[in-house]
Amino acid sequence: MTDRSLLPLKSSAGASLASVKNFILLKLSRFDNSSSAWEMRLATLRKPRTVISLFLASSAFYCFVIGRDRYTSVSEFVIQQAIPPQGASAAVLAGGSAAPQVLSGLVDGQYLQVYLASAEVKNRIYADPKVLEKEYKPSFPDVFSGLPSGSSPPSQLSFFRNQLQVSPQPLSGSVILRTVGFNAKQALTLNKSLISQSRRFVNEVNQAINADQNLFAQKEVELAEEQIKKATQELEIFQEKFGQLSVISEQEAVSSFIASLESRLVELKVEEASLRRQYQDPNAPEVSYVADQARELEKQISKERRKAVDDGSRDLNSLAIQESGLNADVLFASEALRAARLAADNSRRESQRQQKFVVMLSAPQLSVAPDQNWRWQAFLGSVGIIVVVWGVGGFILAAMKKA
DSSP states (O other): OOGGGGGGHHHHHHHHHHHHHHHHHHHHHHHHHHHHHHHHHHHHHHHHHHHHHHHHHHHHHHIIIIIIOOOEEEEEEEEEEESSOTTTHHHHHHOOOHHHHHHHHHHHHHHHHHTTTSHHHHHHSSSSSHHHHHHHBBTTTBBOOOOOTTTHHHHHHHHHHHHHEEOTTTTTTTTEEEEEEEEHHHHHHHHHHHHHHHHHHHHHHHHHHHHHHHHHHHHHHHHHHHEEEEEEEHHHHHHHHOOOOHHHHHHHHHHHHHHHHHHHHHHHHHHHHHHHHHHHHOHHHHHHHHHHHHHHHHHHHHHHHHHHTTTTTTTTHHHHHHHHHHHHHHHHHHHHHHHHHHHHHHHHHHHTTTTTEEEEEEOOOOSSSSSHHHHHHHHHHHHHHHHHHHHHHHHHHHHHHHH
């Protein structure tokens, strides 16, 4: 038999269990509803438009809110020859084109563009890598810009190149140099340092050109001096061996003497022939006298000729040829030396004409306000990335659907 006193307790316990059950079911239903809401939110986040909006919002927040200020320092200069090429000044004054000078300046600017972005320049300006890291270290809240501590040399070089822009101008031949820094003094200091490196580069090129040209010209002069020294020594040895008198002069004297004898012989022959016609007797005393003189003169001429080429005496003809050759060598060496010295002088003048130097058109100035262009450029770059990704992705999806 059931105790009636226990009925209220049982009913109370049943009600409690029911309320707990209802509470649990309520919680579970709320959890299900919450899970569904989160799933809906995640599904919403996974939509392309939402992703794009978040990306652009983040980019805009970084570019226009937390991004560090950038300061720009600008300078302009031209690399010019000390003396313009011959005819260039007259052509310009006459209204002609200055294209050769502009082209030369443009080429020099392109060389300088490569040089200023080199590791050598970076190491000259920042000999200690820690100095570069200290000057451009990241700063909160913009922890993305700057050079982190302990960066590798390639990373430092890449960062250094991003802080400068060298732009040769094709129309004027000048060079525009822009430098960037996180403060105005930093940008100005870097610009001045790069201008100093530009001057040093131009001076080194000038020295290299002068050294090459002058070295070649000096070698030519030294070679010509050696040649004339050798030729003079050979002529002196010849003159010491065969006398101080000129062999050519002696030969000319002997030849002149023999020629005078031959001329006298011709006169005697003519006189003998005239006397033979006059006396009609070859044994006439007058004819015999002239004929004897002609024979004696012929003997003397033969003797003088044999004397000039006698083996026991000097062969004037051979010696004259040798002396003539030696004199020609001396003359040729003298002309070569004169030409070499003239070429060396011209080379020095040409090297001076080719001397180049940096002429400042606009000196770098301390920026008074930060440059806001980088913010818009960075943001528009983000927009460009979205456009490219959207276009490429749409093309790929369309191709996959067709497949």
